[in-house]
Structures are given as C-alpha cells and as structure tokens.
Amino acid sequence: MNQSRRWKMLKSKIESLVKNHDYKLIAEKLTLLHPADIAELLEDLDSKDQAAILRELDANAGGDALSELDSEDREELLEEIEPDQLTRLVRTLPADDATDILSEAPDDKKDKVLNDLSPKDSAEIKELLKYEEDSASGIMDPELLSVPEIWTVGQILEALKKLETDEPIYYVYVVDYMNRLVGFITLQDLIKEDDSRPVGSVMNKHVISVQPDTDQEEVAQLVQKYDLMAIPVIDKNGKLKGRITVDDIIDVIEQETTEDFFRLAGALRWDEDTRSMFRTAMQRLPWLIVALIGSLAGAAFQRFYSGKLGADYFTVFVPFVVVIAAMGGNIGIQSCTTVVRGLATGDINENIIEEVVKQVWIATIVGIVCALIAAIAALFISKFNPLLVSCVVGISLFCAILIAASMGALAPAICKKLGIDPTAASGPFVTVSIDIIGIAIYFTFAILSLNFIK
Amino acid sequence: MNQSRRWKMLKSKIESLVKNHDYKLIAEKLTLLHPADIAELLEDLDSKDQAAILRELDANAGGDALSELDSEDREELLEEIEPDQLTRLVRTLPADDATDILSEAPDDKKDKVLNDLSPKDSAEIKELLKYEEDSASGIMDPELLSVPEIWTVGQILEALKKLETDEPIYYVYVVDYMNRLVGFITLQDLIKEDDSRPVGSVMNKHVISVQPDTDQEEVAQLVQKYDLMAIPVIDKNGKLKGRITVDDIIDVIEQETTEDFFRLAGALRWDEDTRSMFRTAMQRLPWLIVALIGSLAGAAFQRFYSGKLGADYFTVFVPFVVVIAAMGGNIGIQSCTTVVRGLATGDINENIIEEVVKQVWIATIVGIVCALIAAIAALFISKFNPLLVSCVVGISLFCAILIAASMGALAPAICKKLGIDPTAASGPFVTVSIDIIGIAIYFTFAILSLNFIK
Numbered sequence A, B: 001m002n003q004s005r006r007w008k009m010l011k012s013k014i015e016s017l018v019k020n021h022d023y024k025l026i027a028e029k030l031t032l033l034h035p036a037d038i039a040e041l042l043e044d045l046d047s048k049d050q051a052a053i054l055r056e057l058d059a060n061a062g063g064d065a066l067s068e069l070d071s072e073d074r075e076e077l078l079e080e081i082e083p084d085q086l087t088r089l090v091r092t093l094p095a096d097d098a099t100d101i102l103s104e105a106p107d108d109k110k111d112k113v114l115n116d117l118s119p120k121d122s123a124e125i126k127e128l129l130k131y132e133e134d135s136a137s138g139i140m141d142p143e144l145l146s147v148p149e150i151w152t153v154g155q156i157l158e159a160l161k162k163l164e165t166d167e168p169i170y171y172v173y174v175v176d177y178m179n180r181l182v183g184f185i186t187l188q189d190l191i192k193e194d195d196s197r198p199v200g201s202v203m204n205k206h207v208i209s210v211q212p213d214t215d216q217e218e219v220a221q222l223v224q225k226y227d228l229m230a231i232p233v234i235d236k237n238g239k240l241k242g243r244i245t246v247d248d249i250i251d252v253i254e255q256e257t258t259e260d261f262f263r264l265a266g267a268l269r270w271d272e273d274t275r276s277m278f279r280t281a282m283q284r285l286p287w288l289i290v291a292l293i294g295s296l297a298g299a300a301f302q303r304f305y306s307g308k309l310g311a312d313y314f315t316v317f318v319p320f321v322v323v324i325a326a327m328g329g330n331i332g333i334q335s336c337t338t339v340v341r342g343l344a345t346g347d348i349n350e351n352i353i354e355e356v357v358k359q360v361w362i363a364t365i366v367g368i369v370c371a372l373i374a375a376i377a378a379l380f381i382s383k384f385n386p387l388l389v390s391c392v393v394g395i396s397l398f399c400a401i402l403i404a405a406s407m408g409a410l411a412p413a414i415c416k417k418l419g420i421d422p423t424a425a426s427g428p429f430v431t432v433s434i435d436i437i438g439i440a441i442y443f444t445f446a447i448l449s450l451n452f453i454k
Helices: A002-019 A023-031 A035-043 A047-056 A059-068 A071-080 A083-090 A095-104 A107-116 A119-129 A153-162 A187-192 A216-225 A246-264 A277-309 A311-345 A352-381 A386-417 A422-453 B002-019 B023-031 B035-043 B047-056 B059-068 B071-080 B083-090 B095-104 B107-116 B119-129 B153-162 B187-192 B216-225 B246-264 B277-309 B311-345 B352-381 B386-417 B422-453
Strands: A146-148 A171-175 A181-186 A230-234 A240-245 B146-148 B171-175 B181-186 B230-234 B240-245
Touching: A002 A023, A002 A035, A023 A047, A023 A059, A035 A047, A035 A059, A047 A059, A047 A071, A047 A083, A059 A083, A059 A095, A071 A095, A083 A095, A083 A107, A095 A107, A095 A119, A107 A119, A146 A153, A153 A187, A153 B187, A171 A187, A171 A240, A181 A187, A181 A230, A187 B153, A187 B187, A216 A230, A216 A246, A216 B246, A240 A246, A246 A311, A246 B216, A246 B246, A246 B311, A277 A311, A277 A422, A277 B311, A277 B352, A311 A352, A311 A386, A311 A422, A311 B246, A311 B277, A311 B311, A311 B422, A352 A386, A352 B277, A386 A422, A422 B311, B002 B023, B002 B035, B023 B047, B023 B059, B035 B047, B035 B059, B047 B059, B047 B071, B047 B083, B059 B083, B059 B095, B071 B095, B083 B095, B083 B107, B095 B107, B095 B119, B107 B119, B146 B153, B153 B187, B171 B187, B171 B240, B181 B187, B181 B230, B216 B230, B216 B246, B240 B246, B246 B311, B277 B311, B277 B422, B311 B352, B311 B386, B311 B422, B352 B386, B386 B422
Parallel strands: A146 A171, B146 B171
Antiparallel strands: A171 A181, A230 A240, B171 B181, B230 B240
C-alpha cells in the first residue's frame, strides 16, 4: 500500500514537472528507478515529452527504458527522437534489443543510426534485422560467453571477472576448435569445481539447442519443458550463433497466448496497430463479414422453409431458431477452444480423434439437460401445438448440440492438417456452419412433425 | 528430424518392453534422459506400469520425473504407488515440488510419507501444505542460500562450494541479524567482486519481493516486468521465507492464461478434472443454462412481438432475428475479449472508459459496413416490402452492433469493480443480454416501420 502511494506521488510530481518543461529534474528523479518503472512512467506522457526526458537521462538508463516501452508507445516516440539521441541510447543496448527498436524506427533514422554505430555493432544488428521476427534468430542475442573446451575452470572464472557486459550470464557455453557447441556449464558449477580442471571434463554435454529458423513458440515450449535459463542457437553446422534468455521467452509466451486469445474471438491483439481504430476495424471485418454472410444464409434458409411450412406453422416454429443457433454456437466454441488450446500447449497431439470423441460425450450429457429445459420452456412459449413444438425443439437442439461439439473439435484439427492456423480459422468457421446446419436440422424436423397432425 | 526419429524408436522400444514387463531394462534406458523426457514417455503408459518403472528407477531421476508429470496423470499414478516408494522419491525433491505431489496423494499415503521423511523436511512440507495453492507461498521453495550481510564475497563463494543442493541458484540473498532480507547478489557479481569485500557493500539493495499471500498472477507480473530469475518471499516483518524461481513462474503464466482462455468460452481447462467427462459436463452446464434461458427469453419475446406485428408481417421480419443475434454476439465477444485480456495483462488499468470509447468507435465503422451488406441482402431475401425490411434490418443491426460493443467492453470492467472474476462472468452475460436487447431493438423498429405502410 505504502509503495503504491509513493508511486502515485512520484507520478503526479512528474506530471507537474512536465507542465513546467523541467525535463532535467525529471531525469534526475527517474535515474535511480528500475528501467521497467521508468518505462511505465514514460508511457503516460506524450511522445514529445518522452523524447525530451530521454535526452536528459543517462544513456544506460534511457536505453533500457526505451527497450522496456511497449512497441506501440515506442513507435510514436521514435518519430520524435533525433537520430543522434537514438544512437546514444541504442549504443548501450545488447544487439537483440537494439534490433527490436531499430526495426520500428523510420527508415532514414534507422540508416543514420546504423551508420553511426561501431562497425561491429552495426554488422550484428544488420544481420539480426534480416531475420523473421518470430523465429529463434529474431529473439536471440548474439552476445554470449563461449570458451574453448581446453580452458580450465580457473581460466573461465578469470574471463568472467574481466568481462564487460550488462547482460546477465547463467551458462557459459563451451565450443570446440571449429566454434561448434559441445557443452555448457552453469556459474554455480563453475564456482563449485576445482579451478585446475579443464571445462571439457566437467561440462554438461547434453545441450538442448535450437536452429536460427526454429519458431519462437517451439523455442518457448523447449525452455518451459526443460526449465532452462537460456537456450543456445546454433546453425546447421553446429556453430554457436547466439542465445535466447528466459525473460525473452516469457514475453514470447505472453505474446503467443494473447494472440491465440484474440484470434479465436476474431478480435485482434489490442496493442497491435490499435492506435488506428480504423485499421483495427478493417482487420476485424473479414471475420465478421464471413459470420454475417453465414447468418444471412440462415435468414434466406428460413424464407425457403417458410414456404414449405406455410405462414401459420412458420410463425409457431420460428421463434426457437435463435435458441438452436445460440446454443450450437456456444457449444461449438467450447469444444473448439478446448482443442485449439490443447494444440497450442502441445497437450493434444496424436490423440485428436480421442479428444473429438470426448467432446461429443460431454456434449451428449450437456445436450440432454439443455434439450429437456428447452422442450419444457417451449410448452409454455408456444401458442399452437405446444407438445409438437416442444418435441421438435428438444430433439433438434440435442442434434444441433452434438453436431456443434463434433464440428468445433474437428475444425481446428482439420485446419492444422491443412496447414491453416487453427486459431484464426476455427472460430468463424464453427459459428457460421453451425448457424446454417442448426437451422436446417430444426426446420427439417418441423416439416416432418407436421405429418403427425395432418 | 533425426532426433524425432530416435525418439519414436525409443518410444516403441519401451512399449514392447512394457508388454514383457521388463521394467528393469526400461529404467536403465530412461535413467540418462532428462526428467521432462522421462515424464513424457511415462505419460503414455498406464499407471500400474508407471509405478513399476518408478520402482526400478534411481530415486533422483524418478523423483524429478514424478514432479514433471501432469497433475492429471500423477493423481492416477499416486493411487498405484506404495507409500515407501513414494517416500523414496519425494525425499529427493525440493520442498515445493514435494508439496505439490503430496497434495495430490490420497490422505493415508500422504500421512505415511510425512511420517517417514526427516522431521525438517516433513515440517517444511506441512507448512507449505497449509498455503493457498495459487498464492506466492503455494509456489515458493523454502530452500535458498541466504547469508549475513557481514560475510565477505570470499566466504559466500566458499559456502557455495560446499552447498549440497540440486536446486539451481541464481541470486544469493543477504539478511541482517534478524533474518530480514536486506539485499541480494547474483552469482555473476560474486565472481566479479574482490573476495575480501563484505557482501553488504557490493550487494544490490533494491530487492523486489512478495508476501506469502500475494496472488501468483501478481508474482508473475512482477517477475515478467523486472526480468527476474527468482523473487524472494518475505513475511510482514521482512523475514525471508523462501523464493520462487522463473521456471515456476512460466508454469503460472501458462496456467493462468489457459484458465482465462477457457473461462471466457465457458469451457474448462481441458486438463483439469477432464478424466471424468461427466464432471466436465456438469461444470460447463451452469454457463450453458444461463445462455439457454437467455435465448428462450428471446424466443418468448418473439412470441410477444408476433402478436403485435400480426402473423403476416412477423413472417416477413422474423428470419433476420438470427442475423441480429449472431452479429451482436460476435461483436460483443470481440470487445469483451479485448478488455478481459487487457485487464489480465495489466495493459488496461485506469483508462477503462477510454477503452470502451475506442471499442464503440471500432464498432461504428464495422457496424456501417455490416449494416449495409445486411440491408442489401435483405432486399433479395425478403418476400414482401423488401425496401422496408431492408431499412429495418440495416438500422437495427447497426444499433445492435453499437450496443453489443459497449456492453462487451463494459461488462468485464463492471465485473472487476464488483469483485467478480471478469473472465468467468463476462462471456455468458454479454451473449445473453445481447440476444435479448438485439431482438427487442429489431422488432421495435419493425413495429414502428409499419406506420409507414398503413
């Protein structure tokens, strides 16, 4: 509580200093904070003020804060910031963070900064800029400590003492004379081992590594499975290219699950391009238009059935269309969500059929209960022939629920087999097809039921 | 590729050994694998075989594998395993993992194991068993290296050399004479610093810590924000109780996002209690019954309006109810998802109103496009008065979309204010109320429109 009060006071202090354009004093107040906190305070200011504060901040603190900012806020800030200020900040950062920032900067600023950096840094960043953003090489850091396998533990400890880096080190990687990765050793083991022993004899030889083009989701699954602090990236000849640390992996997990979350609802990641509401709307529209066409087809269907049933009976049956469509949609999305998430976490792999069967069984139980409730309600809602309508509603709802559950579970599995992203494609497909199939089932039963009266 | 082929061969080898009940040979084959891999191989076997293999495995490997198993698989295995075998395995584990396992064991087995463990281990685990599973103390490990602030760097390095623990150490925590946490130092800094310096003068004094009752989601947010490898847990007097490592935090993030994912769809975590499909169905039912009652109310509503409109006009207007209900539901869930996720990641905090306004603007653009498409389609679908129906459908759809977007964005925010979990409550609330409101809007416009003809 106390801490949050202090935080609020600091925030309002900074807001009042911003009003007086006293950026120097703000920088002084911020300097001792954690970069993540500086970034959080900066986020609330407008980008002109952000740029003015960064100009006054110590380059190390400013660089770290810049790399902690949300990419949305950062893009606006990068419009304001002058190239030489940007160079000053980027210079203090490890290559992976520098690359993230420069990839968002306007092209002319990016080129200017790359020109002004040291040839070594500039080459590293240019190399990283080439990679896919969501592959291992897009999130790896080329800076790491690797040592020849003939070094002793003592030599490595000496090297660690002299090492100039802000980046935390958890594992020292061991390479052979061709720079091929052959093992690793933790700092804890280095401290424990006898100084005179060659690292080759005490290192851990079971290295789990990834290739530069491994998808970041797969990298995250490995880090999670084996509880790693960092994972090395090696090229196809086994040469060490860089490492990915666990803090970057946490960001990947957050990013990937958030993406899945939104895709399934046909919405979009809320922090991606959302500054422009027009663009968000345009990106949501395809999904919605598919759903709209589906429901319009449902409406056209009803017109067709109204001819078959005749106006009187149509009026009796049609109010329950919304029940069939809504419940089918809900249950379809439930089993779809289960399978989509199971595929993403790797919990469902080979046993997709088993999972579909399971979902259908669950739907059977759920379907019986819902169909009974709906049938009883229909007795009271319906004006004419309540018993007949009640039976038709109950039976149709039960069938619609079973079909919805199977389709919801199968759709993501089929998408995956076809190489389409299951998260993006399943939601709309399931809701639309269930609307249409549900209505068709319901009116078919309705028409058949008329034989009992006539 | 090669690796996955070797994995498949190992799997089929083990399956054939299981058939011959040659558990000793299986144990030999498994011993050198990573515990996560052993767990993955065990998962496919039935619990009797799992127990037999664990009996043959080295206690360290077996204990680690047991703690890597999914809790679903583990519960079944714990039914099979004998108490003294369980003691043998649990003894090798850190207290937090041991607690997780024992909390799933049948009560008599748990008591027997706690009796057989050393008094110290037993006391630690009993203490941990008391805590809420999803609080900081439920996931913390009481084993850690803490040193007095008057120690020198050299003394700490000596202590590290002698330390007998399997648990990885990233930070050494520094405490005062009252065992109150005053700072920490990384292994990297320990190696770098001069051996003769007291740790009090070189340690980092800005410790980010949590209390035993801090919610695990909040712990995860801190670890993520500050890129920590471990976070200490201190009681309200500042005394050090334990630490939570980043690998446990990754599991928390995965677990919490998966939960959110499912709650929003009214489904359930697929690996929680899902062995019993009946229980899953029962847990999904409340959500579905709420949705069902909502859609039945919608059906009753239509009956009411059918009286007002007269059978002829009712037949003309009613097919489009499914369009209004479906599109309202889709757009409501989209803005609901955006806000629910934003609240969970902390991206939306104070500016909820700003977010609602944003969602309504997006819905305005989306609504205009969808309303136009629906109005044009209605011209073709409708039998009588196509122009009138087209106008009513277009205008109602636009209104329903705007209301759905606002309600979808407001519902989670209101739930949060009321102290109800937004993820669990928002989904059903939004879909149900939009069904009803959408139908009311549509038929109201339909009735009003008749004045133009009469």
